[in-house]
Amino acid sequence: MRLPPGPSAGRLRVWILACFSTRSIKMALNMKQRMDAGLSRKAARSSVSRSSVVKVRSVAAPAPPAAAVQEAKKAYGVFRLSYDTQNEDPSLTRTWKKTIKVAVTGASGNISNHLLFMLASGEVYGKDQPIALQLLGSDRSKEALEGVAMELEDSLYPLLREVSIGTDPYEVFGDADWALMIGAKPRGPGMERADLLQQNGEIFQVQGRALNDSASRNCKVLVVGNPCNTNALIAMENAPNIPRKNFHALTRLDENRAKCQLALKSGKFYTSVSRMAVWGNHSTTQVPDYINARIGGIPATDVIRDMKWFREEFTPKVALRGGALIKKWGRSSAASTAVSVADAIRALVTPTAPGDCFSSGVISDGNPYGVKEGLIFSFPCRSKGDGDYEICDDFIVDEYLRSKIRASEDELQKEKECVSHLIGMMGGSCSLRGAEDTTVPGEN
Numbered sequence: 171m172r173l174p175p176g177p178s179a180g181r182l183r184v185w186i187l188a189c190f191s192t193r194s195i196k197m198a199l200n201m202k203q204r205m206d207a208g209l210s211r212k213a214a215r216s217s218v219s220r221s222s223v224v225k226v227r228s229v230a231a232p233a234p235p236a237a238a239v240q241e242a243k244k245a246y247g248v249f250r251l252s253y254d255t256q257n258e259d260p261s262l263t264r265t266w267k268k269t270i271k272v273a274v275t276g277a278s279g280n281i282s283n284h285l286l287f288m289l290a291s292g293e294v295y296g297k298d299q300p301i302a303l304q305l306l307g308s309d310r311s312k313e314a315l316e317g318v319a320m321e322l323e324d325s326l327y328p329l330l331r332e333v334s335i336g337t338d339p340y341e342v343f344g345d346a347d348w349a350l351m352i353g354a355k356p357r358g359p360g361m362e363r364a365d366l367l368q369q370n371g372e373i374f375q376v377q378g379r380a381l382n383d384s385a386s387r388n389c390k391v392l393v394v395g396n397p398c399n400t401n402a403l404i405a406m407e408n409a410p411n412i413p414r415k416n417f418h419a420l421t422r423l424d425e426n427r428a429k430c431q432l433a434l435k436s437g438k439f440y441t442s443v444s445r446m447a448v449w450g451n452h453s454t455t456q457v458p459d460y461i462n463a464r465i466g467g468i469p470a471t472d473v474i475r476d477m478k479w480f481r482e483e484f485t486p487k488v489a490l491r492g493g494a495l496i497k498k499w500g501r502s503s504a505a506s507t508a509v510s511v512a513d514a515i516r517a518l519v520t521p522t523a524p525g526d527c528f529s530s531g532v533i534s535d536g537n538p539y540g541v542k543e544g545l546i547f548s549f550p551c552r553s554k555g556d557g558d559y560e561i562c563d564d565f566i567v568d569e570y571l572r573s574k575i576r577a578s579e580d581e582l583q584k585e586k587e588c589v590s591h592l593i594g595m596m597g598g599s600c601s602l603r604g605a606e607d608t609t610v611p612g613e614n
């Protein structure tokens with residue numbers, strides 16, 4: 171393979187390199203040797219990853235450092251290009267923020283196929299926020315993942331500064347500022363809930379440990395793979411070096427579905443719906459909160475004066491929407507999920523409008539509503555736009571809401587007990603096997 175020419179000012183390099191199973195084996199052996207030689211696990215790993223980089227695209231303007239060229243020389247890859255960036259508009263790049271690293275798992279799956287292009291376009295993190303994408307696949311998906319990288323290349327997004335692909339979560343999560351954990355098996359016909367918890371739970375145990383080892387200490391983690399609340403709990407419990415508060419489970423799709431139904435029923439556009447919280451688990455026990463929701467600033471229950479509709483139509487429609495969609499599509503929601511992931515991230519990186527909220531599954535520790543601690547539970551949240559959030563403390567919880575919230579809390583506690591072996595919890599017996607499967611809302 172021809173190597174790119176040496177460094178020169180204003181020159182930008184793009185290369186696609188892949189490193190998969192045989193290299194992973196070599197890397198593991200290599201790492202073992204280094205660990206035997208007395209290096210710590212992390213030091214050994216980072217020293218290995220330098221020599222076995224899986225970088226696909228690197229756009230390090232204005233000039234690639236000599237180290238990058240060394241890296242490229244060592245690299246083994248599919249193809250490699252270089253081109254001149256002297257004409258890149260400095261008035262554009264001068265105002266850009268520091269590049270952030272965004273790791274995405276299940277990167278060749280359906281949701282990612284929509285999401286990655288939204289991330290690269292700048293519509294999620296901002297038009298002044300360059301990003302590096304670090305994509306995790308598996309031996310099963312490595313060809314597809316190269317295809318994803320090629321499509322990202324061909325899309326010419328100025329803010330997309332780098333794409334790396336790989337199959338080792340320790341490497342792919344390296345220094346990640348964000349980890350979007352999408353890769354997980356979707357539920358199939360005839361599967362029991364406990365089976366899915368077990369199979370996917372193991373993925374999040376492994377990946378939680380990898381996050382703990384490799385990601386930025388303030389990495390924000392959004393778990394999408396189902397059952398997302400309990401998977402987020404598993405990842406969090408396996409990543410004690412990352413603040414518990416940084417872990418989220420995606421319930422924004424439920425919020426969006428609820429907003430859509432209120433808009434349809436009231437005849438007001440969905441942008442007029444605010445304070446639309448969804449409480450609890452991303453399952454049929456979720457609680458779309460019509461009591462605190464507003465339409466055009468007025469309580470939703472004053473706009474839609476039909477409590478029977480709220481309880482008997484609105485609530486199940488939102489909770490069962492995922493299953494209804496599976497029946498139509500033959501697969502679970504992907505495009506709308508990607509949109510809701512984008513919304514969930516945007517909710518953390520832009521300030522929440524006064525009085526409004528967004529829904530996210532977050533750690534229940536210290537919550538103002540008396541929900542049992544130690545669960546990843548969806549609450550109404552607000553953010554200053556700095557990536558952090560707080561749980562809103564001014565939501566009215568009446569008897570109806572309280573009993574629904576309790577049921578979702580009980581379900582999450584049972585799920586937690588089913589994965590006790592994955593989170594280092596003593597005891598805990600799984601009572602969900604054979605119970606109604608609530609992983610895919612409404613499929614049954």
Ligand SMILES: NC(=O)C1=CN([C@@H]2O[C@H](COP(=O)(O)OP(=O)(O)OC[C@H]3O[C@@H](n4cnc5c(N)ncnc54)[C@H](OP(=O)(O)O)[C@@H]3O)[C@@H](O)[C@H]2O)C=CC1
Pocket residue numbers: 276277278279280281282306307308309310311352353354355356357369373393394395396398420421423424452502503504507
């Ligand atoms: N929270 C929410 O609101 C929603 C959550 N979801 C969930 O998101 C997850 C991903 O959905 P989607 O992208 O549509 O799924 P896809 O089947 O299209 O992709 C999932 C990816 O997960 C990876 N994966 C890891 N382990 C397994 C496994 N045991 N079996 C199959 N795939 C595995 C695969 O990638 P690789 O081979 O590279 O590892 C695969 O490409 C699912 O768990 C789904 O239930 C979906 C919609 C909404």
Ligand SMILES: O=C([O-])CC(=O)C(=O)O
Pocket residue numbers: 356357396423491492493495502503609610611
């Ligand atoms: O379970 C799935 O794969 C789909 C899902 O969560 C949803 O659409 O709400």
